[in-house]
Amino acid sequence: MDDWTKLPEELLLMITVRLFSVVELLRFRSICQSWRASISITDNNNNNPFPLRPNIHLNPLIITVSTTQQANSSLDLNACISRAAFFRVTHSSMSQSWLIKSEPDYNYGTLRLLNPLSRLPLLHWYKSIDLYQFTLSGIQESYVLQNQNTKETLPGFKRLVLVSVSGQDPKIVGIGCDGKIRYWNGVIWTRIKDQTSHFSDVIVHKGLVYALDVKGIVWLVSHSLSIFKYGPLLDSECHRAKRFVECSGELYIVDCIEEADSSPVTRFSHVIHDDVGNMNCELSERDCDKMVGFKVYKVDEELREWVEVKSLGDNAIVMANDCCFSVLANEFYGCLQNSIYFSDKEEVIKVYKLDDGSITTMKGFSQSCFQMFVPSFR
Numbered sequence: 001m002d003d004w005t006k007l008p009e010e011l012l013l014m015i016t017v018r019l020f021s022v023v024e025l026l027r028f029r030s031i032c033q034s035w036r037a038s039i040s041i042t043d044n045n046n047n048n049p050f051p052l053r054p055n056i057h058l059n060p061l062i063i064t065v066s067t068t069q070q071a072n073s074s075l076d077l078n079a080c081i082s083r084a085a086f087f088r089v090t091h092s093s094m095s096q097s098w099l100i101k102s103e104p105d106y107n108y109g110t111l112r113l114l115n116p117l118s119r120l121p122l123l124h125w126y127k128s129i130d131l132y133q134f135t136l137s138g139i140q141e142s143y144v145l146q147n148q149n150t151k152e153t154l155p156g157f158k159r160l161v162l163v164s165v166s167g168q169d170p171k172i173v174g175i176g177c178d179g180k181i182r183y184w185n186g187v188i189w190t191r192i193k194d195q196t197s198h199f200s201d202v203i204v205h206k207g208l209v210y211a212l213d214v215k216g217i218v219w220l221v222s223h224s225l226s227i228f229k230y231g232p233l234l235d236s237e238c239h240r241a242k243r244f245v246e247c248s249g250e251l252y253i254v255d256c257i258e259e260a261d262s263s264p265v266t267r268f269s270h271v272i273h274d275d276v277g278n279m280n281c282e283l284s285e286r287d288c289d290k291m292v293g294f295k296v297y298k299v300d301e302e303l304r305e306w307v308e309v310k311s312l313g314d315n316a317i318v319m320a321n322d323c324c325f326s327v328l329a330n331e332f333y334g335c336l337q338n339s340i341y342f343s344d345k346e347e348v349i350k351v352y353k354l355d356d357g358s359i360t361t362m363k364g365f366s367q368s369c370f371q372m373f374v375p376s377f378r
Helices: 009-016 022-029 033-038 368-373
Strands: 062-066 073-075 079-091 097-105 110-114 134-147 157-163 171-176 181-184 189-191 199-205 208-213 218-221 227-229 242-247 250-258 266-273 278-284 291-300 305-308 315-319 324-328 339-345 348-353 359-361
Touching: 009 022, 009 033, 022 033, 097 368, 134 157, 134 324, 157 199, 171 199, 199 242, 208 242, 242 315, 291 339, 291 348, 348 368
Parallel strands: 242 324, 315 339
Antiparallel strands: 062 073, 062 266, 079 097, 079 134, 097 110, 157 171, 171 181, 181 189, 199 208, 208 218, 218 227, 242 250, 250 291, 266 278, 291 305, 315 324, 339 348, 348 359
16 A cells, blocks of 8 residues: 555645645645654745735724714724635535625634624534545635634725735725725735725625725726726615625626614714725614615616526525525535625524515524524534
């Protein structure tokens, strides 16, 4: 029998460059001592297909001022960019998969499981996972601002993306709670010039950065961080929440229909420090609107206008609070095609069916349409 521990180093390097996730790299290193010695997860050289990216610190970031009688303020000096990853998890004996979200600690080879639609930890689940029986492939990364010490998600930004720049460190681009686009220049948040709209989302699609304003107009953010109007106006209700999603390689817009309700009461004002000054961003007591429906749109290239999409085919949209993406429903346990999985309260997962407009709420682990979020690692 061949001794796998004595494979030449050149062959081991050929294997590592073909691995498709950091989890696979951790599994590779766990085979034996010689395999582990062939590559380090802390290497930041060309031999490591997944070099570690250091924490990006943003100090100072935000002042939070309470508008209640017990007024207080705080300046966060431990803010950094937190990365989470969505994985497709497949058992070696099964054809379908589960979807998990985690904050990986690459130094210790552990996965901190999170609620798939938020950043809340799943403390009541598994203390350890035996990855030898499973294949994990990355689907999507998401980014938020966090306190490095407490892991608490910080307010101030609706959405953040990491933009790859050739020969340079990645750029951080975000939509503030005031609807303005900013990027981190290494010292301070900097507003992109000539913004005439308020924005609701930003996405990196096929290497380009697109921003979506509250009217449904798509803007292109250039590599020089200038902004240009790119797409037609979406004929929908202004100031309604809108999200980008990539589906079947194309760019879609999800228009969120919220329940009519009384005006929320302002409780906090977040002050974002940037190159212009301090911008107040109010936070209401009702911090998460109740969604009662969705409409999905894509661009008709011939008509040069947005058209409503009545069917996503076999696709389903997963709309987390920090990113939005699509999956093939038949690849995941219980996943409903032509549907949108979402949450309007951080711990409650719901699914909206585009064909009949109905909404089902997750009330336990036994409902089949939510099985893709309930992995069995035993």
